[in-house]
Amino acid sequence: MGLLTLGTPLTWSETIPYIDYIKEHGIDQFINLYCRYKNREDAQLKWGDEIEYSIVKFDHANKKVRVSLHSDEILTQLDKQISENKKNHKENLSLWAPEFGGYMIEGTPGAPYGSSLECIDVVEKNMIARRNEVRKVLSNDEALLSITFPSIGAPDFTSPPVKIKAGQASESIFFSDDAVNYHNKRYITLMSNVLQRRGERLYSNVPIFKDKNTLSPFKEHFSDEESNKNSIPDHIYVDHMGFGVGMCCLQVTFQTVNVNEARWLYDQLTPITPIMLALSASTPIFRSYLADVDSRWDVIADLCDDRTPDEKGEAPLKDNHVIINKRRYDSTDCYIHPSSAEFNDIPLELDKKSYEKLIKNGIDEHLARHIAHIFIRDPLQVYRERLEQDVTTSMEHFETIQSSNWCNMRFKPPPIESPEIGWRVEFRATEIQLTDFENAAYCCFLVLLSRVLVSYNLSFLIPISQVTENIKRAQKRDAVHNQKFYFRNKLTKCLSSDENVQQVKNGNCHGYEIDEMSINEIINGDGKEFVGLVPLIRQFLDGANIDVESLFKINRYLDLIQDRASGKIFTLAHWMRDFVRSHPEYQYDSHVGDTIVYDMIKTMNEITQGKKHDESLLGKAPPVVKPKEVENAAKKEQRPKLLCYEDALNGQKFANLEAEFH
Amino acid sequence: MTANCAWQSLIARLHQLNKFRLHTGNINNYMELKIKRFKNSAEELITCLDLQFPLLKADLAVSEQGMVLLSDREDATTYERNDLKITLKVFLQEFDISHIENAIEATIAQLETDNIEQLIIAFPRPENEDDDTEVDKEWLVQVLNIWSELEKIVASGKVTSLGVADFNLVQLRALCQEANMKPCIDHFNIEGCCVVPPELQAYAKDQEIQLLTHNDPHPFPLADVFKTFCTLNASAPVCSRTFEPIWAARYANF
Numbered sequence: 019m020g021l022l023t024l025g026t027p028l029t030w031s032e033t034i035p036y037i038d039y040i041k042e043h044g045i046d047q048f049i050n051l052y053c054r055y056k057n058r059e060d061a062q063l064k065w066g067d068e069i070e071y072s073i074v075k076f077d078h079a080n081k082k083v084r085v086s087l088h089s090d091e092i093l094t095q096l097d098k099q100i101s102e103n104k105k106n107h108k109e110n111l112s113l114w115a116p117e118f119g120g121y122m123i124e125g126t127p128g129a130p131y132g133s134s135l136e137c138i139d140v141v142e143k144n145m146i147a148r149r150n151e152v153r154k155v156l157s158n159d160e161a162l163l164s165i166t167f168p169s170i171g172a173p174d175f176t177s178p179p180v181k182i183k184a185g186q187a188s189e190s191i192f193f194s195d196d197a198v199n200y201h202n203k204r205y206i207t208l209m210s211n212v213l214q215r216r217g218e219r220l221y222s223n224v225p226i227f228k229d230k231n232t233l234s235p236f237k238e239h240f241s242d243e244e245s246n247k248n249s250i251p252d253h254i255y256v257d258h259m260g261f262g263v264g265m266c267c268l269q270v271t272f273q274t275v276n277v278n279e280a281r282w283l284y285d286q287l288t289p290i291t292p293i294m295l296a297l298s299a300s301t302p303i304f305r306s307y308l309a310d311v312d313s314r315w316d317v318i319a320d321l322c323d324d325r326t327p328d329e330k331g332e333a334p335l336k337d338n339h340v341i342i343n344k345r346r347y348d349s350t351d352c353y354i355h356p357s358s359a360e361f362n363d364i365p366l367e368l369d370k371k372s373y374e375k376l377i378k379n380g381i382d383e384h385l386a387r388h389i390a391h392i393f394i395r396d397p398l399q400v401y402r403e404r405l406e407q408d409v410t411t412s413m414e415h416f417e418t419i420q421s422s423n424w425c426n427m428r429f430k431p432p433p434i435e436s437p438e439i440g441w442r443v444e445f446r447a448t449e450i451q452l453t454d455f456e457n458a459a460y461c462c463f464l465v466l467l468s469r470v471l472v473s474y475n476l477s478f479l480i481p482i483s484q485v486t487e488n489i490k491r492a493q494k495r496d497a498v499h500n501q502k503f504y505f506r507n508k509l510t511k512c513l514s515s516d517e518n519v520q521q522v523k524n525g526n527c528h529g530y531e532i533d534e535m536s537i538n539e540i541i542n543g544d545g546k547e548f549v550g551l552v553p554l555i556r557q558f559l560d561g562a563n564i565d566v567e568s569l570f571k572i573n574r575y576l577d578l579i580q581d582r583a584s585g586k587i588f589t590l591a592h593w594m595r596d597f598v599r600s601h602p603e604y605q606y607d608s609h610v611g612d613t614i615v616y617d618m619i620k621t622m623n624e625i626t627q628g629k630k631h632d633e634s635l636l637g638k639a640p641p642v643v644k645p646k647e648v649e650n651a652a653k654k655e656q657r658p659k660l661l662c663y664e665d666a667l668n669g670q671k672f673a674n675l676e677a678e679f680h
Numbered sequence: 681m682t683a684n685c686a687w688q689s690l691i692a693r694l695h696q697l698n699k700f701r702l703h704t705g706n707i708n709n710y711m712e713l714k715i716k717r718f719k720n721s722a723e724e725l726i727t728c729l730d731l732q733f734p735l736l737k738a739d740l741a742v743s744e745q746g747m748v749l750l751s752d753r754e755d756a757t758t759y760e761r762n763d764l765k766i767t768l769k770v771f772l773q774e775f776d777i778s779h780i781e782n783a784i785e786a787t788i789a790q791l792e793t794d795n796i797e798q799l800i801i802a803f804p805r806p807e808n809e810d811d812d813t814e815v816d817k818e819w820l821v822q823v824l825n826i827w828s829e830l831e832k833i834v835a836s837g838k839v840t841s842l843g844v845a846d847f848n849l850v851q852l853r854a855l856c857q858e859a860n861m862k863p864c865i866d867h868f869n870i871e872g873c874c875v876v877p878p879e880l881q882a883y884a885k886d887q888e889i890q891l892l893t894h895n896d897p898h899p900f901p902l903a904d905v906f907k908t909f910c911t912l913n914a915s916a917p918v919c920s921r922t923f924e925p926i927w928a929a930r931y932a933n934f
Contacts, residue, residue, distance in 0.1 A: 474714070509714050543716075553717040560721070563767055563892045564797075566868055566876045 025401035027207035030214030033400050040397045043407060044415035045372045048389060048431070049379045051413060055432050056277055060440035063133035063472075064273040067461050069145065069151070070117055070124045070266035070450060072167045074619060075177040076159045081616045084177040085121035085167050086160050087197060093123060094335065095155045098636050112148040119264035120199045121167075121176070123152070130273065135559070138465070138575075139568045142458035149454065149626075161623045164450045164457065166265040166314060168303035168594070169615050177305040189219050191245055192305065193258035204399060208422075209259045211398040219244060222261070222320035223253035227308035227495065227595070230606040254307045262321030262347075265314040266450040267303060271430070272468060275444045279472070280441035281355040281385070284429045286471050286512075288350060289478045289505070290464075291426040291447035292488035296497040296537050297582055298449040298460055300590035306615065308598060308608045312591035313449055313493035322347040324398065324422060342367055346395045347424040349489040353482060354388045354429060363481045369393040392423045411435075426489065447489075452590055453626055455636065459575035466572070467551060470558045477512035480504050480532050496592060499585050502534035508547050509554070509558060541583035552580045581637050593635045594618065693742050701786060703749045704728055719898045741745075766791065767798040769845065769867070769896070772805060775822040777829040784838060800843035800867050801826070801894070807849075815854045824858055831861045843867055845894070849880045856887055865890050 028036075075086035096114045103110050104475065110128035117124050125148045131137045169175045171192035180196035187210045188195055198205050213220060217316040226236050235251035236403045249255035255261075276533060299312035311317075325334040331341050344351065351364045366387055373390035377383065397418045407414055413434045420428075428444040445464060451457045470476065484504035492500040508530040540664040543550030549557070555576060581587045588596070598604055601614045610618075624630040631639045706712055707728050718724040732750040742748050770783045780801065780831050787796060803826070806819035833839050843865030844855065856862045866884060868876065870893045 474711075509711050511711060549714055549716055554714060555716045558712065559893075560717075560895045563867075563894065566870060566881070566891045566893055569870060569893045 021328050025403045027203055028400045028402055029207070030211040030398075031396060033211065036400060036405060037396050039405075040400060040415045041372060041393055041419070042375075042411055043370065043391065043420050044397075045375050045389070046409040047407075047413050047416040047434075049376065049381065050409055051416070051431050051434060052277075052381060052385075053379075055441070058432065058440060059276050060273060061275070061438060063275065063468075064130040065133070065465055066127050066130040066271050067141070067145075067457070068124055068126050068269040068271070069148070069164055069457060070122060070265060070268075071149075071162050071164050072119070072625075073121050073123070073156070074161050074163060074167065075157075076616070076620065077158070077160065077177075082174075083169075083612045083619045084175055084617045085119070085122040085170070085197075086177050087180070088160070089116060089121055089123050089199060092152065094153055096123075096151065111144060112151060116199050117263070118199060118205050119170075119260055121195050122199070122264065122266065125152075133469070135466075135469075135564045135572070136568050138462050139571055141461060142454050142571070145454035145457055151662075161619075161626075163452070163623060163626060164266060164268075164300045164454075164618070165452060165590075165619075165622060166450065168610060168618070169306045169612075170264055170304075171258065171261055172306040187213060188258045188260075189213075189244075190258035190260075191240060191242060192256070193260045200258060208398055212259065213323060215324045215326070215396065215398070215432070217326055219248065219257060220259055220321050220323070221248045221255065221257040222317045223248075223250045223255055224304045224317055225310040226252055226254050227302075227310045227608050228252070229308065229599070229608050231665070232606070232608045236608070254304045254309060256305055256317065256321070259321050261304070262314070262318035265318060267314065267446070268383075268448040268460060269444060269459055270445050270448070270464050271442050272446045272465075273440050275440075277353075279443045280429065280443055282357075282512075283468060283472070284427055284443040285353040285355045285358045285447055285479060286477060287443065287464075287468065288353065288427050288482070289465065289480050289485055289488070291349070291445065292485060292492040292503060293505075293537060293540055294445070294460070294464070295426075295447045295449065295489065295578065296501065296503070297491040297541070298451065298589065298590070299493075299496075299498060300449040300451060300594075302495070302591040302595045303598070303610055306610045308595060308610060309439050310495050311493050312495050312497060312589065315447070315489065315493050318424075319345045319347040324396070340367055340394075342394060346422060349486050350425045350427055351391060351482065351486075352384075352388055352481065354384055356382065356384050358479055359384060361479050363483050364486070366391045388429070389569045393419055395419055395423055398422050429678070447588075452622055453636065455463050455574075456578065459578045461556070462572065462575045463552075463579045466558070466576075468553045470555055473558065474509075475512050477510055478506050480506065484532070496589075497596075498537045498582065498589055502536055503540065504532050505535045505540050506530045506548075507533040507535065507544065509549065538585070542580055552576050552583075578637060587637050588634050592636065593632070596634075597621070685707065687775055689862055701748065701782075703786075703790065704732065705749055718895075720895045722897045722901050765795070765798070766796040767800065768796050769800040769802060771802045771896070772804055775826055777801075777826055780826070780830070781833070783835065788838065795838050795840065797840045798843060798865065799830070799839040799841070800845055800846040800865060802832070802867070812848055815850050816885070820858070823855065827855065827859050827861075831859070834861060841865065843890075843892075848885055852880070852889070853883065856889075862887060863889060865892050867894050867896075869894055869896070872898065885892075 069198045073086040073089060073092065074083050074468065076083050090532075093114055093116055100110050100113065102108075113126050114215040115124045115126075116122070127141075127144045127148075131141060131144075149162055156162060171190075176194075176197050180194040182191065183196070186195040193205060195209075198209070200206075222304075224233065228234065228236070236253070237251045238249060238255060240246050240249070240255075245255065245257065248257070268509070272283060274283055295313055295315065301317075302309055302312050304317065323344055325345065326339065327339075328335045329339050329342045335341070351366055352362045364381055368387060368390040370390075372393040374385055376386035376389055397415070399418050399422065401414075404412075404414060411434060413431075420430075424446070426445075428446060430442040430444060432440050448460055448464075451460060471478075488503045491497055491503060491518070493616040494501055502572075510530045537550070539545075539548065539550070541551050543553055559572065564572070578587070582589060597618050598610050598614055599606070601617065603611055603613050605611075621630065621632075625632055625635070633639070704725070705855055707724070710728065710731060712731060713724060713728055718727065729750070746841070749773075768783065768787050770780050772779060780799075784799065788794060806816035808814065808816045827842075830839075830842055834842060841864040842861065844852070844863045845867035846869060847855065847863075847866050852863075852866055866880075866889055868874075868891045876891060881891065883889075
């Protein structure tokens with residue numbers, strides 16, 4: 019999560035008198051920033067990944083696994099190492115940050131990766147090294163997993179156990195507020211302010227997977243009336259923000275060469291977000307029940323929804339409110355590059371004062387609409403000590419609103435305090451993957467796709483309302499095989515805005531149509547005129563003169579994506595659902611018992627560590643070399659000098675890995 | 681009909697030249713070429729030519745240096761020279777340094793620059809090409825002759841680094857031992873096989889030679905590709921014996 023600052027956060031009622039002030043100054047800050055950096059040019063494309071992890075604790079004797087509420091201590095230790103490195107002028111391989119759950123941490127590379135194709139080789143090594151850094155400070159029965167823990171909110175899901183206190187801010191009947199990260203008060207404050215503004219409990223109803231013996235209708239009975247009222251039949255009821263933002267995901271940020279390219283890339287990647295969401299699906303279990311969805315998206319969106327009933331259209335409007343169609347965690351409502359204007363077919367709610375001020379100060383209408391739309395949301399995290407800010411040196415009022423609009427893409431201006439960082443776009447839709455190999459593969463696929471988009475000047479833009487619809491479809495169970503998505507059925511170059519107008523007027527007669535295509539057709543080609551995103555990337559690489567090692571690695575990544583899309587191998591969501599349903603203790607009633615969770619998490623941990631390999635999830639195993647063989651083979655020159663999956667993870671080779679990396 | 685006229689006129693003009701050069705222009709401008717993934721770059725080139733010939737205009741220009749630009753699509757973007765790395769690969773049918781020099785000059789002129797970063801030469805194959813254990817001595821001598829000329833070109837600043845294509849371990853080793861300037865690159869065709877011979881990889885790493893990948897067929901089927909040029913227009917089959925393809929080159933800006 020964005021804003022990470024210390025100080026005294028204001029409660030919601032304390033924030034209300036300052037809302038207009040903050041919005042006004044936030045806009046001033048943006049205007050100031052835009053004018054300062056609008057002509058900024060950075061030498062090359064850079065990028066980085068963000069992985070969210072859950073820390074789990076095994077109770078092997080009782081075949082139970084829980085989340086471990088130790089992320090604070092672990093972060094303290096990791097931060098010590100980071101400071102040590104800084105003192106000794108050593109580069110930091112990774113940087114760490116807290117997250118909402120007291121059992122979560124977020125890791126990023128110490129420095130952004132470059133744009134050359136050779137840099138792709140470094141990504142997986144960095145991710146593996148990151149995990150190893152944390153493993154050093156975990157206890158023996160703890161493990162670090164890049165997954166969404168399936169039993170969040172189920173009874174006794176934390177270690178140490180925390181009680182649900184009567185009158186806790188969330189009023190959740192499943193999730194104790196003490197399981198939220200107490201690194202600083204910001205997370206609890208954020209949640210409290212959402213609840214206060216909203217005026218009622220946060221909850222989401224996730225469609226349950228109806229299995230042979232599942233109660234029909236499936237309806238839980240709770241001791242408290244409101245929970246009974248809010249939960250609906252055949253759904254899994256979840257009622258704490260932690261059910262949402264306590265889930266993990268994978269994010270990729272690109273730094274572009276200038277603001278124009280950032281706006282262009284932001285638009286071009288937008289139609290790709292639902293494709294990646296379906297392809298990366300990894301969240302099929304909520305509160306220990308099998309769901310009929312494979313993704314976290316709508317659940318988090320519901321659990322961050324700060325709209326009042328009247329803003330949702332459920333009651334007559336009051337307090338100068340307007341109807342707001344989407345939640346603040348949701349898919350985007352507009353493209354921002356001038357050439358994309360014709361594809362903006364969703365009416366935007368705008369903060370009028372903000373819009374007028376932006377236009378008056380020279381911001382063009384396309385960008386102004388985007389910023390004014392973000393600014394319809396009220397600030398939820400304001401710090402008493404920094405209410406007054408110098409708009410020329412601080413961005414905090416802008417950032418507090420910008421970073422609490424959680425969408426599938428984010429457009430990020432250069433931060434005012436870090437002159438080496440430029441205009442960036444963040445791709446936020448991808449679900450987290452189990453292994454570093456997969457996480458690297460999904461990142462690299464995205465990076466390569468961006469390179470191809472920029473090099474060939476391609477466009478995949480479709481009306482933004484269709485992207486919204488695609489995001490809905492992408493979350494359904496096995497969407498990667500069963501759903502079709504609006505997508506251009508031919509490769510086309512990006513047109514100017516005039517050409518786009520003509521295009522839309524003439525009903526797209528410039529050579530493409532928007533079809534509803536399956537993920538397999540989009541990724542691997544439709545056998546007709548659409549070559550497919552993976553063959554397109556391979557074509558690009560044919561002429562790119564990359565070295566053999568990098569190409570070998572990239573090919574393995576592209577094979578993974580290709581096989582996930584064709585169904586040859588499973589998404590993690592599908593794999594997890596299958597694991598549960600073939601477990602001897604499963605009763606075919608959609609409930610995932612403790613032993614099943616324990617066995618599943620244990621298996622997932624073994625796969626992550628390279629101790630087990632599951633072909634149905636990962637495809638064929640890479641050449642695996644045991645340490646002893648490596649020593650002997652060096653003399654025989656038998657072993658290919660490629661970084662094999664297993665030897666990077668083996669402690670014995672770790673020293674070599676570090677030396678190579680630095 | 682138009683193609684026929686353009687064709688006749690072009691052939692007539694070309695007949696008057698001693699030699700000429702066909703230039704495809706930037707093939708990335710042709711989205712039609714992205715529809716499928718080609719088996720290799722020769723196939724891609726043939727498809728490109730197939731695409732371009734029917735669109736030729738009657739007044740197609742032949743430049744003073746004998747260059748015929750086949751592309752009708754303008755390149756909108758210009759780039760900063762510092763941002764680009766230019767790689768030129770020349771496919772030789774015979775050991776003749778002048779072909780390479782012509783290719784370099786043509787590329788430099790076309791791109792309006794004064795140097796290129798990487799020059800890769802695909803030499804004609806030796807007699808014993810399937811023999812992994814020994815170098816064909818006669819072939820090696822010819823390679824070395826060309827190579828010493830190439831070293832002069834590097835010294836002149838026109839080219840920054842040199843590379844070879846599809847050299848196996850013994851060939852690469854022989855060149856490194858005999859030449860003044862080692863090649864920086866061995867262009868390696870990764871089609872079909874996933875694993876590079878480990879000894880080659882070890883040697884390359886040791887000598888700081890990059891093993892970069894390509895999907896050009898080796899040897900480049902120059903005659904076949906050129907047949908396209910000659911047989912496309914059935915009613916004007918004038919050139920099969922008249923024109924003999926001498927070299928092909930591919931360059932990329934990255």
